[in-house]
Amino acid sequence: MVQNVLVNQAKITEAELADAAPMELRDGQVRLRLESFALTTNNVTYAATGFVIGYWTFFPSGIEGKGIVPVWGVARVVESRFADMPEGTRLYGFYPMGEELIIAPQQSAKGVFVDTSAHRAELPLVYNTYVCVRAGAVEDDYKRALLQPLLATSYLLFDWLMDNDRFGAEQIIIGSASSKTGLGLCKFLAEPETRPYRIVGLTSDSNRDFVEASGGCDQVLSYDEIEKLARVPSVYVDMAGNAAVKIRLHTHLANELRHSAAVGTSHWDKFAQPGSDLPGPKPRFFFAPEQIRKRREDWGPGVIEAQITAGWKRIATDADDWMDVKVHNGLNRAPEVYRAIAEGEASPREGHVIRL
Structure with a gap:
């Protein structure tokens, strides 16, 4: 038997271990056994938007009302019926929160493989791509799983804002700036030596000192201080999904708000669809794979991927200053850790x- 962590789709803070029968390997497939994976608010967002975006379909559980949340991590090939991927190969990529995954790999570039399994054929390429990683310091595996997906989204948000000339905004406001994706976006936005915009981080009062110390923001405000925001042309990038915060910010800035982007739902329990009477522009969901697709069309294959890799590694160089890695041994710890994050x-x- 193999184990997975099943999440209650109706109450996503509830998670439990469950046994499943191992699947038989077919020609062209490999069996991957997970070595480690990260748990962040990103995974909670996958659960919160599981039906809207389709994350529950990535790794079907086969059990009504229970789903498997995707995670980013590293796994090792323990059984292979695919000649180009011998046992012992280690792959970084998108996995179920569990012990193993079977994929049907096809090489797309040196050290890069795409899962061609039928049930994942319609998914964005980024979620079906697996990259060979060397055996070495496990700390590298941990930081990659924790930061690469989140900071990749941060970079794509930055690129999207620049691609759209910031929608003419003089002020870029990041909700839930204490999240790693929000923090990364602040840092990318702060990189240009000269810039025609200010960066404002919104966070809870308890996380204010952390955001200020992390750098990247010109101003940090607590959610209680939204009405202190300068009423100038602005963009709101919402990592939290807190409906009350969104309403107050839209009401305060009104027509000065040039664009409102919904990215994450770290405050998933306070999420609600905005009403038609919400002042300012209608919030629009930002889907990172769509920006990747656009840039591939703009620049050709491989360019945006190289920029993402260089970007997240650049921001991650000082990660020890703002992140403490906590390692939990055993899949049985995952439900507890996931619940605490959720x-x-x-x-x-x-x-x-x-x-x-």
Whole structure:
């Protein structure tokens, strides 16, 4: 038997271990056994938007009302019926929160493979891509799983804002700036030596000192201080999905708000669809794979991927200054850690890794 972590789709803070029968390997397939994976608010967003975006379909559980949340991590080939991927190969990529995954790999570039399994054929390429990684310091695996997906989204948000000339905004406001994706976006936005915009981070009062110390923001405000925002042309990038915060910010800025982007749902429990009477522009969901697709068309294959890799590694160089990696041994620890993150109990400084 193999184990997966099943999440209650109706109450996403509830998670439990469950046994499943191992699948038989077919020609052209490999069996991957997970070594480690990260748990962040990103995974909670996958659960919160599981039906809207389709994350529950990535790794079907086959059990009504229970789903498997995707995670980013590293796995090792333990059985292979694909000649170009021998046993022992280690792959970084998108996995179920569990012990193993079977894929049907096809090489797309040196050290890069795409899962061609039929049930994943319609998914964005980024979620079906697996990259060979060397055996070495496990700390590298941990930081990659914790930061690469989040900072990749941060970079794509930055690129999207620049691609759209910031929608003419003089002020870029990041909601839930203490999240790693929000923090990364602040840092990317702050990189240009000269810039025609200010960066404002919104966060809870308890996380304010952390965001200020992390750097990247010209101003940090708590959610209680939204009405202190300068009423100038602005863009709101919402990592939290808190409906009350969104309403107050839209009401305060009104027509000065040039664009409102919904990215994450770290405050998933306070999420609600905005009403038609919400002042300012209608919030629009930002889907990172769509920006990748656009840039591939603009620049050709491989260019945006190289920029993402260089970007997240650049921001991650000082990660030890703003992130404490917490390693939890055993899949049995995953439900507890996931629940704590989903209920907002985890510190923004912590990066949680499950090691199997």
